[in-house]
Amino acid sequence: MQSTTTTLSPLSTGLPRASAGLNLCHENASDVWHQRPSLDFLQIHPEHLIQEEGGTYRDQLDDLRHAYPIILHGFGLSLGSCAPLDQDYLQLVKQVLKEHPEAVFSDHVSWSSLSHHHFHDLLPLVMNDETLDYMVERIDQAQELIGQPILLENISSYMRFRDSTYDEPSFINALTKRSGSYVLMDVNNLWANAVNFGDDPLTQLMQYRQDSIRGYHLAGCTRQKVGNGEVYIDYHGEAVHETVWDLYAKALGYFGAWPTLLEWENHVPPLERTLQEVNRIRRCLDELSITSGAL
Secondary structure (H helix, E strand, O other): OOOOOOOOOOOOOOOOOOOEEEEOOOOOHHHHHHHOOOOOEEEEOHHHHHHOOOOHHHHHHHHHHHHOOEEEEOOOOOOOOOOOOOHHHHHHHHHHHHHOOOOOEEEEOOEEEEOOEEEEEEEOOOOOHHHHHHHHHHHHHHHHHHOOOOEEEOOOOOOOOOOOOOOHHHHHHHHHHHHOOEEEEEHHHHHHHHHHHOOOHHHHHOOOOOOOEEEEEEEOOEEEEEOOEEEEEOOOOOOOOHHHHHHHHHHHHHHOOOOEEEEOOOOOOOHHHHHHHHHHHHHHHHHHHHHHOOO
């Protein structure tokens, strides 16, 4: 069934467009809680509010989410799955958004569950018209329930389907245009996918609709040997690659400044090192402000 284009109210957020934040996770929560570094925002996962009903991490999470502006980033909604959307999960998101008017909610262009089994991984979709219609319907349902547009993140993927009739930028462009959602551009994922499949990262980036992006993610990917070649894995276990920084600067120049998050969740170094990456985001945003005079 062909869905019509959805028109939603503009995405409401209290975060400055030129802002730099850090993902809160088990590995860094204690240091962030004790040190209270200067951050424009924290990203938290709704799943942690569900799974962590008590204990030190949950106490620190609840304290920190009221000490900093936050954004919400999900990994369990599984928009591309065939099971009904988790209404309890979305109600929780809606409640947290009410508590934090500065926040937005994002998830992924992927699927991650079958029936009641969660794979704890973000799996790619067959990108064709049938999937597009289905995803638009699911996103419409989720947005109506939480009361605002969703940001959709492009995932890292290591396979492509013969039945796909769209490339990723074209699919996400159609998805956001028809659903009224926006893009959370993971620059590292785009770069790694392009390199792994022999595409040009900048060409892939510039195919996205200029008015669709409302946030960025940056992370470090890990190069691994596979057979006679190499592949980049989105592991969030090291610093952002220089080529990804270069691509991020080009994204800022074309799409403009939007809240940008640093993700470092594996092999987590001392907080001081992680904050160096966050401060580099700030410098990129400051440079854009100086050159454009628009922020």
